[in-house]
Amino acid sequence: MKKGLFFVLLCAVCLALPARAQKFGYVDSEFILGKMPEYQKALSEIDKFADKWSKDIQEKYAEIEKLQxxxxxEEILLTEDMKRDRQRVxxxxxxxxxxxxxKVFGYQGLLFxxxxxxxxxxxxxxxxxxxxVAVQKKLEFVFDKASDFTMLYTNPRHDYTDYIMEELGLDAANKPNKPTAVNAPTQPANGTPDNKTTIKPK
Structure with missing residues (x-):
């Protein structure tokens, strides 16, 4: 519903603008980011932190299991007071x-x-x-093919991904460049974390 409303509002804005040709284009941020060394390095660092924190949590549960x-x-040998103390621990x-x-994997936690x-x-x-690139090419709108906004059809002549790649000094080889019909929205590629990941004891 929100996407449909956004599209309607976008059309209304376009109609309200002065009657001149409105130049627009789109880019594929998912492809661009996938080619960036900075992005790959960030993903690697995120994995390292996630692995370390996961290991810390697993060690905590392993200690609990050992205490249990x-x-x-020893339960049969303990007094009632000793039992309560051990249970409290x-x-x-x-x-x-x-x-x-x-704290680590929860909503807006350390990993987030x-x-x-x-x-x-x-x-x-x-x-x-x-x-x-938008300023250089005099684009009024730039859409992201990898965003939540569904692009049902994309014409390569409006694809400015190569210009972005060139501006970033990246190789645009193997980029999909055929018109596409999309049946379902693509998932965003922005590194946004999951809301919650839970590590349970084995």
């Missing part, structure tokens, strides 16, 4: 593990912030290149 086994083995450890998991930080440079480079 120790408690079960286990409960605290489990709560700490859950809170740390949410790290992705935003590491993706800032490549995204700014692309945005500046698009703006420069």
């Amino acid at each position: 086994r120790s408690y079960q083995a 286990l409960s605290d450890k489990e709560r700490e593990a859950r809170e740390y998991n949410n 912030e790290k992705k935003k930080e590491l993706m800032k440079v490549p995204m700014e480079l692309v945005n500046r290149a698009i703006e420069k």
